Amino acid sequence: xxxxxxxxxxxxxxxxxxxxxxxxxxxxxxxxxxxxxxxxxxxxxxxxxxxxxxxxxxxxxxxxxxxxxxxxxxxxxxxxxxxxxxxxxxxxxxxxxxxxxxxxxxxxxxxxxxxxxxxxxxxxxxxxxxxxxxxxxxxxxxxxxxxxxxxxxxxxxxxxxxxxxxxxxxxxxxxxxxxxxxxxxxxxxxxxxxxxxxxxxxxxxxxxxxxxxxxxxxxxxxxxxxxxxxxxxxxxxxxxxxxxxxxxxxxxxxxxxxxxxxxxxxxxxxxxxxxxxxxxxxxxxxxxxxxxxxxxxxxxxxxxxxxxxxxxxxxxxxxxxxxxxxxxxxxxxxxxxxxxxx
Ligand code: TYM
Numbered sequence: 505x506x507x508x509x510x511x512x513x514x515x516x517x518x519x520x521x522x523x524x525x526x527x528x529x530x531x532x533x534x535x536x537x538x539x540x541x542x543x544x545x546x547x548x549x550x551x552x553x554x555x556x557x558x559x560x561x562x563x564x565x566x567x568x569x570x571x572x573x574x575x576x577x578x579x580x581x582x583x584x585x586x587x588x589x590x591x592x593x594x595x596x597x598x599x600x601x602x603x604x605x606x607x608x609x610x611x612x613x614x615x616x617x618x619x620x621x622x623x624x625x626x627x628x629x630x631x632x633x634x635x636x637x638x639x640x641x642x643x644x645x646x647x648x649x650x651x652x653x654x655x656x657x658x659x660x661x662x663x664x665x666x667x668x669x670x671x672x673x674x675x676x677x678x679x680x681x682x683x684x685x686x687x688x689x690x691x692x693x694x695x696x697x698x699x700x701x702x703x704x705x706x707x708x709x710x711x712x713x714x715x716x717x718x719x720x721x722x723x724x725x726x727x728x729x730x731x732x733x734x735x736x737x738x739x740x741x742x743x744x745x746x747x748x749x750x751x752x753x754x755x756x757x758x759x760x761x762x763x764x765x766x767x768x769x770x771x772x773x774x775x776x777x778x779x780x781x782x783x784x785x786x787x788x789x790x791x792x793x794x795x796x797x798x799x800x801x802x803x804x805x806x807x808x809x810x811x812x813x814x815x816x817x818x819x820x821x822x823x824x825x826x827x828x829x830x831x832x833x834x835x836x837x838x839x840x841x842x843x844x845x846x
Contacts, residue, residue, distance in 0.1 A: 525650025
């Protein structure tokens with residue numbers, strides 16, 4: 505079976521972008537692939553964060569995975585920091601990851617520009633190396649993510665090839681190893697629609713956890729009236745009717761795409777059904793569809809989060825399975841890099 509891994513940061517609440525760009529796509533994949541889904545708590549400390557909130561956010565996020573349909577009888581669900589190999593492999597990888605590659609990462613540039621050099625931790629720069637470690641440890645074939653992670657995936661692939669060339673093959677064999685590639689080179693799986701869900705208040709910037717205004721996103725756990733209110737107040741324009749793909753109407757395109765994904769209709773069906781609607785009519789259609797779609801997820805979430813023994817059991821089992829796979833890769837890398845075996 506081919507293998508798939510992916511993860512979400514436990515910062516703030518999970519929003520519609522995380523759901524439509526990533527989590528929702530995990531659900532259909534778990535039937536066909538060997539899947540591991542983690543909560544990347546180690547990534548959540550790369551910007552200033554609240555230590556009092558981290559463990560709660562991590563549990564909440566794991567419960568949301570399950571509520572969205574991740575099935576622990578099929579997929580391994582675990583917390584990144586519970587599998588120590590992630591940080592260990594990261595150190596090894598960081599010895600061959602050129603600083604130049606990391607400096608070019610758009611997310612680093614954006615986030616460090618905002619905070620200023622003296623306030624940015626080294627981990628913000630080396631973050632993609634940890635992400636590469638998350639993926640390469642499991643010899644993953646595919647990584648389902650949104651558009652904003654594409655560049656990090658590209659770096660992961662280049663890093664895998666670099667390590668394979670530097671330490672794999674005959675050189676590894678000489679050191680007593682199996683030979684061949686140390687890492688599988690993974691491919692991103694980016695959905696055709698939903699890979700970049702935009703902000704409700706600005707159709708040109710992406711929906712994000714870190715945007716200051718909560719009005720800019722729909723969180724999966726937002727109550728009905730909050731969802732209705734956010735949609736009612738989101739940015740509109742003064743063109744007649746509703747249409748996809750008009751570059752002058754990014755907000756319109758974004759909301760139609762969200763509706764398309766949530767309703768399960770095709771783009772043509774949505775375009776047809778909505779072309780003569782005004783903003784008011786369309787917004788109430790969208791709000792109702794969102795509320796109906798998220799309601800069962802919210803109900804399941806409440807059940808899961810209130811049964812802490814069940815949730816903890818799943819996370820323990822997930823971490824045990826993941827550690828088995830991860831340790832094998834890690835030991836191979838230690839061997840190929842020439843370390844004295846324990
Ligand atoms: P994070 O936590 O920022 O986002 C989690 C997932 O949601 C996707 N996403 C979006 N998709 C569509 N529209 C949006 N507006 C939107 N915002 C976020 C992201 O692309 C991502 O798939 N570095 C990663 C987490 C990570 C990871 C990994 C992922 C760490 N290690 C290994 C895959 C494999 C991140 O910060 O995602």
